[in-house]
Amino acid sequence: MVIVGAGMAGVQTAVALRELGWREGITLLGDEPHPPYDRPPLSKAVLLGQAGSPAVDVRFDVDFEALGVDLRIGVRAQALRTADREVVTDAGPLRYEHLVVATGAYPVALPGTAGLPGVHLLRTLDDAAALRPVLDARQRVVVVGAGWIGAEFATAARQAGCEVTVVEAADRPLAGALPALVTAPMRTWYEEAGVELRTGLPVSALEPGAVVMADGSRLAADAVVVGIGARPATGWLAGSGVQLGGDGAVLADDRLRTTAPGVLAVGDCASFPSARYGERLLIHHWDNALQGPRTAAANVLGGDERYDPVPYFWSEQFGRFVQYVGHHRDTDTLLLRGDPATASWSACWLRDGRLVAVLVVDRPRDLAQARKLIRRSAVLDPAVAADSSVPLMSAERPD
Known part of the structure; x- marks a missing residue:
């Protein structure tokens, strides 16, 4: 097993493989000179000096040696030869039986x-x-x-x-x-x-x-x-037979398999078709990099698991904790719960009466309830859902 990319998605793929019973070798390649680390603190504690020694304090709590993972940092993938099952790196070629692409995204x-x-x-x-x-x-x-x-x-x-x-x-x-x-x-x-x-x-x-x-x-x-966006870091896959979309993302299927035999893709670099939302999703958020690897690992081990999560992300800005769960379109019905001019409020999106997404500003209860409602494609009463004085769960109606 070769995993290209030592961010959250790559590291969690290695961890999930071992937890699910993979006994063969795992090689994890990271193109940065640092041991694998978590990114969310970079725009917060690390910038403000609250993390002490950043190279230590933001590292993942993973003992790669004990896990039996051959971690190679400072190694950049340059090309993929799927016919030979070989990753070309700046440190030389590397053969694989199974490959997981987890190279993330780069800032524009x-x-x-x-x-x-x-x-x-x-x-x-x-x-x-x-x-x-x-x-x-x-x-x-x-x-x-x-x-x-x-x-x-x-x-x-x-x-x-x-x-x-x-x-x-x-x-x-x-x-x-x-x-x-x-x-x-x-x-x-x-x-x-x-x-x-x-x-x-x-x-x-x-x-x-x-x-x-x-x-x-x-x-x-x-x-x-x-800070004008990010693009999938997939340039090294050109000509490999791994199909990319117009946005540069690997076009994975709903099992996170690519168009090349033995190659899967997870995290920021890959899009996948969502049956829940009826479209292909490209999610550049931490939670996707955490969830996808377990599905990919299960499928490497012979499983047939579909990946169709309820997306989630958060942002801390100007003293507020903003969270978003689900996925909405411009054509979905928007309902506000509370006054956006106040300290805490929420926004809900309904599609054909079903809750598909919620954004919350310092309303954690709404977020927790929304995740459950979205997972079961719950139908809501719009009038009740718009009443911020009652729990969001109270708006659910029989299908």
């Missing part, structure tokens, strides 16, 4: 900014380490992108005492993820935190000490942090 950079001093991405432990001095020095920071990672970094930077401006090409935060009715109240979150939010204006160029906007205006910046 602004065109023409690669290597520019003072321009940062936030995806790896080294990225977080490079940003620590920015926060320690309380520099003026411009964040490009008002998505999840942009908001989380802005939160940490303000907590550290930095002057922060967030610029977003769309007309509002999280425009690609959530409807205006849900995101409109989030503007006040930035204001209350002392973060200047500029929307509806793309970045034109970066200059030393400044960000140039499309209207010619300039924003002073000692550092620029770019």
Whole structure:
């Protein structure tokens, strides 16, 4: 067994294989020079220096030697020769019988900014380490992108005492993820935190000490942090016979198998067809990287398990804990539970009367109940569901 990628998905695949009875060899390749580590703390505790020694404190609690896993760090996969069952790496070729692709995603950079001093991405432990001095020095920071990672970094930077401006090409935060009715109240979150939010204006160029906007205006910046999305890290699979989608993701089936014999794919690098939602999903979140490996491992061991989770993710920003469970479309019916101008509220999406997704802001009870309701495709009474004074479970109606 060869697993390419030593993030959450790759590590959990190795763990699941052993737990489910795999007795043969496992080789785990990681292209970073660090032992495998967890990513969520990078935009929080590591940035603020709360994790002490980041290289130690964010490592997974896995004893790879005891697990019988041959961990090879600092080894990058360069190509895949499926006809020969061989992974080509910068350390030489590696033969496999079974292969799991778990190479994750890479952050999208602004065109023409690669290597520019003072321009940062936030995806790896080294990225977080490079940003620590920015926060320690309380520099003026411009964040490009008002998505999840942009908001989380802005939160940490303000907590550290930095002057922060967030610029977003769309007309509002999280425009690609959530409807205006849900995101409109989030503007006040930035204001209350002392973060200047500029929307509806793309970045034109970066200059030393400044960000140039499309209207010619300039924003002073000692550092620029770019958070405009991520793409599956699958370039090394070109010409391999592993089919990729237009978004670059591995097109796995509902058992997480790829189009190449003996090759499966898990985590941020792979999409899969969801019977629950009637479409192919590409999920760039921690929970997907935790759940998928167990299905993949079971199927390597001869099982026939379908992967069709209820997606889940969370974000800590501006003193709020935001959680989302499920998956919605723009055509789904949106119901608000509570007033988004208040400290805690929820948003529910119904499709043909069935609950398909819920976003909660500091309402953990709604989140816990929503997960159960979505898993069983529960039908809700819209009037009851919109009443935030009653438990969400009370809105369920007979199918």
